[in-house]
Amino acid sequence: MAKVEMYSKFMCPxxxxxxxxxxxxxxxxxxxxxxxxxxxxxxNARSGRNTFPQIFIDGKHVGGSDDLAALERAGKLDAMLGL
Structure with a gap:
C-alpha cells in the first residue's frame, strides 16, 4: 500500500x-x-501551493481535496494507492 501524507489544518472541511x-x-x-x-x-516548498490540504502519495504531489476526488471519479486513485 502507498504511503500517503497530508498537510492539514484543524477543522478544515x-x-x-x-x-x-x-x-x-x-x-x-x-x-x-x-x-x-x-x-x-x-x-509550500513541496507542493508549490498554500491551500489546505496538500496530499502526497508515495512522495508524489497529487494536489488537494478536489484533486483527490477527481482521481477517484476518474478511477485512478485505487491504482495510485496500491489497492
Missing part, C-alpha cells in the same frame, strides 16, 4: 473530506498539521 475518502479506502494517512510557520513553509 476540505481536509476532513479528503481524509474520510482515504480512510474509507482503508488507507492510513500521515497527517501533518501545518499550523506552525515552518510546517506551512515545508508544505
Amino acid at each position: 476540505f481536509c476532513i473530506r479528503a481524509k474520510h475518502l482515504l480512510e474509507k479506502k482503508g488507507v492510513d494517512v500521515i497527517d501533518i498539521p501545518a499550523t506552525k510557520p515552518e510546517k506551512r513553509q515545508e508544505m
Whole structure:
C-alpha cells in the first residue's frame, strides 16, 4: 500500500473530506498539521501551493481535496494507492 501524507489544518472541511475518502479506502494517512510557520513553509516548498490540504502519495504531489476526488471519479486513485 502507498504511503500517503497530508498537510492539514484543524477543522478544515476540505481536509476532513479528503481524509474520510482515504480512510474509507482503508488507507492510513500521515497527517501533518501545518499550523506552525515552518510546517506551512515545508508544505509550500513541496507542493508549490498554500491551500489546505496538500496530499502526497508515495512522495508524489497529487494536489488537494478536489484533486483527490477527481482521481477517484476518474478511477485512478485505487491504482495510485496500491489497492
